[in-house]
Amino acid sequence: MDATKMTGVFCWIGIARRRPHFWVLLAFMAIRDPLRDKSPAFIRWIGGPWLRRRMRRAFFSIEISGLENLQSALELSKNSESKTSASNFELRTSNSSVILYSNHCSWWDGFVDFTLAQLYHCDLHVMMDQQNLDLNPFLRWMGAFGVNLESSARAALALRTARRILETPSASGGNRMLSLYGQGKMTSPHERPLALRPGLTWLLENGPGCVALPMARRYEFMNEDRPQVFLRFGSPTRSHSLAELEILLEKELDALHPQLTRWPARDFTRVWQADLSLNKKWERWSRKWLGSDAKTFQPFNR
Numbered sequence: 001m002d003a004t005k006m007t008g009v010f011c012w013i014g015i016a017r018r019r020p021h022f023w024v025l026l027a028f029m030a031i032r033d034p035l036r037d038k039s040p041a042f043i044r045w046i047g048g049p050w051l052r053r054r055m056r057r058a059f060f061s062i063e064i065s066g067l068e069n070l071q072s073a074l075e076l077s078k079n080s081e082s083k084t085s086a087s088n089f090e091l092r093t094s095n096s097s098v099i100l101y102s103n104h105c106s107w108w109d110g111f112v113d114f115t116l117a118q119l120y121h122c123d124l125h126v127m128m129d130q131q132n133l134d135l136n137p138f139l140r141w142m143g144a145f146g147v148n149l150e151s152s153a154r155a156a157l158a159l160r161t162a163r164r165i166l167e168t169p170s171a172s173g174g175n176r177m178l179s180l181y182g183q184g185k186m187t188s189p190h191e192r193p194l195a196l197r198p199g200l201t202w203l204l205e206n207g208p209g210c211v212a213l214p215m216a217r218r219y220e221f222m223n224e225d226r227p228q229v230f231l232r233f234g235s236p237t238r239s240h241s242l243a244e245l246e247i248l249l250e251k252e253l254d255a256l257h258p259q260l261t262r263w264p265a266r267d268f269t270r271v272w273q274a275d276l277s278l279n280k281k282w283e284r285w286s287r288k289w290l291g292s293d294a295k296t297f298q299p300f301n302r
Contacts, residue, residue, distance in 0.1 A: 034125055034145035034161060035168060042141040048118070051142075055115055056274035058108065060224040062115065063268035065259060066233035066252075073098050073213040073236040074120060074175050097166040097176035097208065098122070098236075101200055101245070102215040103253060104181035105189045109217065112229055113179040114142060119271055122177040123170035127162055129185075130154075149184050149197075159199050166207045178203075182249070189218055189253055196246045204240050211236045212245060216252035220260055223301040225277040230268065232256045264302070277301060 039047075064070070076098075100113065110126045117124035123143075130146030133139060145165075147158035162178055170176045182196035204210055214234035219227045234252045239245060259265055276284065276299055287297055 034140070034143065034165060037140040037145070038125070038143045039141040040172070042138075043143075047138070047142045051111055051114060055111065055272075058226065059219075060226040060228050060274055060277065061270050062112065062229045062231065062272040063265070064231045064233065064271050065256070065267050065269075067269045067271070069233040069235050070120070070213065073211050073233075074122070076211050076236060097178065097210050099166070099200070099203060099207070099210050099212045100177055100179045100215055101182045101196075101212060101249065102179070102217055103189050103194065103249065104183055104186050105217060106186070106219055108219070108229075109181065110139070110144065110179070112217070112231075115272060116231075117177055117179075121172075121174040123172050123174045124177045124179060125162075125165050127158065127178065127180040155199065159202055162203055163207055166203070166210055182245075189216070189256075192250065194246050194250055194253075196242055196249070198242055200245060201240050201242045204238060209238075211238060214245070214249040214252050216249065216256045218256055218260065222263065225279070226274070230256060230260060230265075232259070 102109070102113075110128060113126060114124055116122075125143045125145060126139075127147050128139070128144050130148040133144055133146040145158070145161060148154035162180070166176060166178055168176070180200065182200050183194055184197050200212070204212055213236050216232045216234075218230045220230060221227045232252045232255060234248050237245070237248065239248075259267055275281070280299055280301065284297060284299075286292075
């Protein structure tokens with residue numbers, strides 16, 4: 001039963017008990033519909049500009065390794081009857097969606113996922129902890145919805161909500177994407193085993209031909225004045241084995257570490273960048289003031 005029908009039920013209960021206003025308010029507070037809560041107008045005029053400012057102040061850039069795997073997963077979810085080989089699985093999808101599952105190592109994870117979704121024109125929903133969502137309810141308007149892992153019944157309800165999101169075509173015409181953190185809590189990227197929860201495999205088994213995309217993430221200070229976000233994508237898969245999905249994500253995390261120990265990293269593609277570092281801003285200004293050759297200016301620290 002969807003939120004509209006349940007609201008009607010609460011209204012009839014309120015009429016019967018002669019407290020209509022209380023029961024209608026309870027219906028809207030207790031029953032949330034992420035598809036209706038997400039507001040394109042809020043994202044365009046308030047949430048999106050706010051997030052872009054926060055990201056520019058907090059990070060220097062987003063670097064991606066395995067960009068071809070992300071593009072492959074998006075093509076799989078876009079093209080009907082498409083076919084590719086990944087992780088020893090032959091993927092054949094029709095109107096499928098992408099489940100982006102990754103390690104959860106920072107408060108910024110959801111905002112990074114949202115920035116990535118905007119770059120690649122994806123209709124993103126993020127499954128996040130209910131307590132944190134209650135502290136930041138405006139995130140519902142940006143596509144977040146809550147899951148309470150302390151109650152198996154409420155966790156099952158969140159999974160059914162996620163399945164309904166994956167089954168519903170995107171109103172914007174973009175790729176439908178669901179981001180979830182399979183560990184269910186914030187942990188260090190070095191923690192092993194990852195101990196993914198079984199909700200991921202339930203969605204793959206019961207969702208509309210969904211494609212799972214493993215993504216490893218790290219936040220590192222390198223040679224700029226703000227940290228950089230490093231993402232590594234694995235091959236898309238439709239495996240229903242939780243152990244195999246965990247191995248795929250661990251493989252990407254283990255491969256990401258040696259990539260960052262070799263600097264400068266050459267296996268990354270920069271897909272987003274904020275303003276110059278403070279020293280580079282000063283260098284650029286001093287070059288203009290002194291009349292130096294602007295062609296020799298290097299915008300990045302080496």
